[in-house]
Structures are given as structure tokens and as C-alpha cells.
Amino acid sequence: MAEVPEHLLRRSAERRAALSGEEAPAEAPVAADVPAQEASAEEAVAAPADTGEKITESVGGVPAHLLERARLKKLAAAGGDAGASGAVATATAAKAPAMTAGTPTGTGPSGHTQRLLTVVKAGSIQQTKAEAQDKVHVWPHLLAIEFASIMILMALTTIFSALVKAPLLGLADVNQTPNPSKAPWYFLGLQELLTMFHPMVAGVTIPGVALVIVALAPYVDKNPSNKPADRKFAIAMMTMFLMFWAVLVIIGSFFRGEGFNFVFPWNNHVFFEL
Amino acid sequence: MAEANGNNGSGLGAKVAERATKMWDNTRNSQAWNSIFRPGSIYRKGYTDSPRNRSYVIMNSVLFHLHPVKVKRHAVKVSYTLCLGGLSFFLFILLTVTGIFLMFFYRPTATEAWATVQDLETAVAFGSLVRNMHRWGAHLMVLSVFLHMSRVFYHGAYKSPREFNWVIGVILLLLTLLLSFTGYLLPWDQLALWAVTVGTNMMGYTPVLGNQVRFVLLGSKEIGNDTLLRWYVLHVLMFPFVIVIFMAVHFWRVRKDGGISGPL
Numbered sequence: 001m002a003e004v005p006e007h008l009l010r011r012s013a014e015r016r017a018a019l020s021g022e023e024a025p026a027e028a029p030v031a032a033d034v035p036a037q038e039a040s041a042e043e044a045v046a047a048p049a050d051t052g053e054k055i056t057e058s059v060g061g062v063p064a065h066l067l068e069r070a071r072l073k074k075l076a077a078a079g080g081d082a083g084a085s086g087a088v089a090t091a092t093a094a095k096a097p098a099m100t101a102g103t104p105t106g107t108g109p110s111g112h113t114q115r116l117l118t119v120v121k122a123g124s125i126q127q128t129k130a131e132a133q134d135k136v137h138v139w140p141h142l143l144a145i146e147f148a149s150i151m152i153l154m155a156l157t158t159i160f161s162a163l164v165k166a167p168l169l170g171l172a173d174v175n176q177t178p179n180p181s182k183a184p185w186y187f188l189g190l191q192e193l194l195t196m197f198h199p200m201v202a203g204v205t206i207p208g209v210a211l212v213i214v215a216l217a218p219y220v221d222k223n224p225s226n227k228p229a230d231r232k233f234a235i236a237m238m239t240m241f242l243m244f245w246a247v248l249v250i251i252g253s254f255f256r257g258e259g260f261n262f263v264f265p266w267n268n269h270v271f272f273e274l
Numbered sequence: 275m276a277e278a279n280g281n282n283g284s285g286l287g288a289k290v291a292e293r294a295t296k297m298w299d300n301t302r303n304s305q306a307w308n309s310i311f312r313p314g315s316i317y318r319k320g321y322t323d324s325p326r327n328r329s330y331v332i333m334n335s336v337l338f339h340l341h342p343v344k345v346k347r348h349a350v351k352v353s354y355t356l357c358l359g360g361l362s363f364f365l366f367i368l369l370t371v372t373g374i375f376l377m378f379f380y381r382p383t384a385t386e387a388w389a390t391v392q393d394l395e396t397a398v399a400f401g402s403l404v405r406n407m408h409r410w411g412a413h414l415m416v417l418s419v420f421l422h423m424s425r426v427f428y429h430g431a432y433k434s435p436r437e438f439n440w441v442i443g444v445i446l447l448l449l450t451l452l453l454s455f456t457g458y459l460l461p462w463d464q465l466a467l468w469a470v471t472v473g474t475n476m477m478g479y480t481p482v483l484g485n486q487v488r489f490v491l492l493g494s495k496e497i498g499n500d501t502l503l504r505w506y507v508l509h510v511l512m513f514p515f516v517i518v519i520f521m522a523v524h525f526w527r528v529r530k531d532g533g534i535s536g537p538l
Contacts, residue, residue, distance in 0.1 A: 007322055055510070135346055135347060137328040138345055139331040139332055139338070140342065145352060149352075150360075150361070153361055157407055158403075158407065159409060159410055161406035162406070168395060170383075170464050172462045172463055180392070181468035182468075184454065185413075187473055200480075201485075203476030211448065214444055217427070218437035221432075225430070234427075235428065238427050241525075
């Protein structure tokens with residue numbers, strides 16, 4: 001049970017005091033009339049002008065004995081309730097003398113029927129975000145950046161393509177092996193490994209294992225931080241991994257000449273086509 | 275132009291301008307126009323820069339609604355993403371468009387392939403430019419996907435809850451390489467033939483299934499007509515189909531996992 005905040009308790013107490021102070025004198029002379037007025041809304045069916053007498057006639061099609069039973073039940077309920085209902089009971093308590101004569105209605109001094117059941121703190125039922133996030137609208141902030149970057153890329157690609165021709169060598173000839181024959185640049189690292197390992201190791205095992213390790217990186221790396229200072233090991237491993245491949249690709253691309261032998265690109269013709 | 279014609283001319287010019295404005299207004303009030311551009315579109319009459327309209331621009335566009343309506347402020351910093359993922363996607367679109375153009379002229383047979391590429395270079399209007407863009411765009415895409423992956427790693431962006439999207443990303447890298455490699459053979463020149471020979475020879479060393487893998491890839495014992503057709507279909511249909519599915523999951527997961535990672 002949530003505890004009721006201090007200020008609400010205080011307000012409740014003040015209100016209670018004010019009500020009992022106000023109503024006691026005002027109620028005394030008209031005590032008999034009050035229930036009759038207040039009853040009208042709720043008790044229209046039961047008894048249009050119920051003054052506590054025994055009902056003997058049926059009203060609006062409801063048998064008389066049922067109306068009588070309802071009236072007695074209500075009287076009994078009002079008697080039992082008076083002491084127990086806490087904050088809302090103020091109004092009832094103030095009118096206690098009237099109640100013996102009239103029908104209890106359960107309404108407040110000015111006809112209100114609300115009751116304070118409990119005070120629920122905001123956090124317990126509402127999902128409140130711990131911190132408001134600083135957000136911006138995608139249009140125009142992100143779309144403008146995307147548009148600009150696409151335009152720049154498009155312009156560069158078009159200009160580069162207009163200036164530099166894509167290679168188209170002679171018709172393919174299975175009987176004429178060029179020396180050296182090289183794979184596309186992104187596979188030259190693997191071709192470089194071929195000079196050191198058995199083809200199965202260089203062409204299948206190493207790239208396969210590397211790919212699986214990379215794919216499993218998020219499950220292997222349990223460190224939850226994304227701060228570079230906390231991730232020195234991961235960053236070092238990845239950098240070494242990338243450098244390993246970069247060096248192999250560069251050697252395969254520019255430092256391998258005829259017969260895939262090691263050459264320096266500044267001494268010989270560079271055997272490299274994209 | 276109207277002012278150069280003197281008084282009469284400027285009167286006429288004003289009239290024409292008035293009529294043009296009115297026509298433009300009527301067009302933008304028409305049912306047809308408003309049926310095409312949904313509420314909030316910047317092409318609608320009376321578009322104002324309000325938070326509500328900014329949201330509508332994204333929500334009411336099939337293209338833009340890949341995006342959420344709002345993103346974290348740091349997510350739009352170019353220095354964080356360098357636009358690499360988005361540009362990889364854009365390069366894929368560029369390659370699709372230029373590739374469709376090339377398909378109109380290319381025939382995937384050992385006897386005709388090289389000649390049709392030669393025709394593209396010499397006889398087809400813009401053929402050379404489009405082929406160059408396709409080729410350089412492809413190399414650029416391999417590069418940008420690789421750089422995107424490095425960027426994601428260095429930002430630790432693959433960590434929970436984005437682990438699975440990283441795995442999808444690795445698959446996308448592999449598919450990008452396969453797309454590039456299958457396209458490499460299609461010009462059917464000496465470069466293509468021997469690069470692919472080197473590549474597929476390596477795959478032939480797959481343990482146990484080596485010869486079968488090589489046979490399936492080549493469509494025969496040696497690279498030839500069957501290989502060309504096979505790799506053509508893989509290049510223009512199958513791999514694009516598969517990569518689009520994985521890209522869809524990739525983009526969807528970016529949003530479901532709470533947008534891009536960070537800030538650091």
C-alpha cells in the first residue's frame with residue numbers, strides 16, 4: 001500500500017475540520033429537510049418522498065415488499081458504515097442526526113459522489129522515461145544530409161566514370177594464361193595466403209574461420225561499454241585483423257609480378273587491374 | 275522578356291504571370307494533385323514548417339518511412355556515421371539502375387558476351403559511361419560496406435541489443451563480395467576469365483565437397499558457356515534478390531533495436 005503523501009493528509013484534515021465547523025450549525029434547523037432533498041436523485045424509484053415510514057403501496061410497478069426490504073437494508077447499511085468509512089465519512093458523520101430520520105445517500109455536502117480510494121504515485125503505473133531524449137525531426141535534418149551526401153557521391157562517381165575507363169582486355173582465351181593471373185582485389189589477400197599455405201588452408205579454412213569469428217564478435221565480446229577507453233583489447237584485435245588483410249591485399253595487388261613473385265612496384269610494371 | 279516589350283508588354287507579362295499563378299494554384303488544389311501528395315507533403319498547397327507537417331513528410335511517403343519521424347540528435351552527426359551505411363545502400367540502388375541499363379545490351383554467351391560489352395563501349399549511347407559507373411560503383415560498394423563495418427565495430431555498435439544485426443551485416447558483406455565477384459566474370463575478357471579461375475580454384479579446395487562445389491559453381495568441369503550463364507543469373511537475379519531481403523531485415527532491425535548506437 002502506497003503511503004499517502006503528507007500534503008494530501010494535511011489537506012484532508014483541514015477540509016474535515018472546515019466541514020464539521022461549517023455544517024454543524026447550518027444543519028441543525030433544516031435537519032429533517034436535507035435528506036428529502038438529497039434523496040431525490042438516487043432514490044427516485046424507491047421512494048419519491050421517503051421520510052422513513054413503512055412502505056405499503058407498490059410504486060412504478062415495483063412490489064411494495066421489495067421496496068420495503070430495500071429501505072430497511074439501506075438503513076442498516078448506513079448505520080454500520082458511519083464510523084468506518086474514513087475520509088469520505090466526514091459528510092455522513094456531520095449529518096448523523098438527520099440520518100435517523102431520513103434515507104442515507106452516501107453523497108457529500110454538495111451532492112458529490114466521488115470518494116478518495118487511494119493515492120497512486122506516478123511511477124508505479126505510468127512508464128516514465130528516466131531521461132528525455134534529445135531528438136530531431138528526420139525531415140529536414142536527416143533527409144537534407146542524406147540528399148547532400150547522395151548528390152556528392154553521385155557527382156564523384158559520374159565524374160570519375162567519365163574520366164577513367166573500366167578495363168576491358170582481350171577476349172577470354174582459356175589457352176592463354178596471363179602472367180600473373182590475379183583474383184579481384186578483395187580476394188588478393190587470400191591469393192597472397194596461397195603462397196604460404198596449402199590451398200585448402202588459404203582458400204577455405206582461414207577465410208571461413210575469420211568470417212565466423214567476425215560474425216560471432218558480439219557474442220564473444222562481453223564488455224558492455226562502447227567507450228574506446230574501455231575497449232582497448234577489442235579495438236587492438238580488430239585493428240590488427242584489418243591491418244593483416246590490408247597488408248596482404250596491398251602486397252598481392254602491387255608487390256606481385258610475373259609468376260606471382262615478389263617485386264617492388266617502383267622497379268617493375270605494376271600488375272594490377274580493377 | 276515581357277519588360278523588354280515596353281508598357282504593353284509588361285501589362286501582358288503581368289497578366290500571363292497572374293494566369294500562371296492561378297493555374298498553378300488550381301493545380302495544387304485539384305483532386306488529382308492532392309490524391310498524389312498526401313497530407314503534409316511539401317508539394318501540397320499551404321505547406322508550413324510545423325512539427326506536425328515534419329512528421330507527415332516522413333509518415334506519408336513510402337520511400338521516407340524507412341525512417342522514423344524523429345531520431346536522436348547525435349544520430350544526424352555526419353562525423354559519427356560518415357553516411358557509410360546509407361551510401362552503401364545508395365550504391366546498391368545506383369548499381370541496380372545502371373545494371374538494368376547494361377542488361378538491355380548484354381548477352382551471356384561465351385561467343386557474344388565480349389562483343390556486346392565492346393558494343394557498349396563503342397556503339398551504345400552513354401554505354402561506356404554507364405558501364406564505367408557500374409564497375410567503379412561496384413568497387414566503391416565493396417569499399418563502403420567494408421568501411422561501414424569497421425565504423426560499426428570501432429563504435430562498439432554491435433553490442434546488445436544489436437548483436438544479430440551485426441550478423442546480418444556480415445552476411446551482407448559476403449553477399450556484396452559475391453555480387454561483385456559474379457559480375458567480374460561477365461565481360462568475358464582475359465581479366466575476367468583468369469580472375470575467376472583463380473577464385474574458383476580456391477573454392478575447389480573445400481574439404482570433402484571441393485569438386486562438387488566447383489562443379490556447381492562452374493556448371494561444368496571448366497569455366498565456359500555454362501559458367502557464364504550461371505553467374506549471370508546469380509549476378510542479376512539471385513544475389514540481388516537475396517541481398518534485398520537481408521537489407522530489409524537489416525534496416526528493420528536498426529529501427530527495432532532503437533536507432534543507431536551511441537553517442538560514445
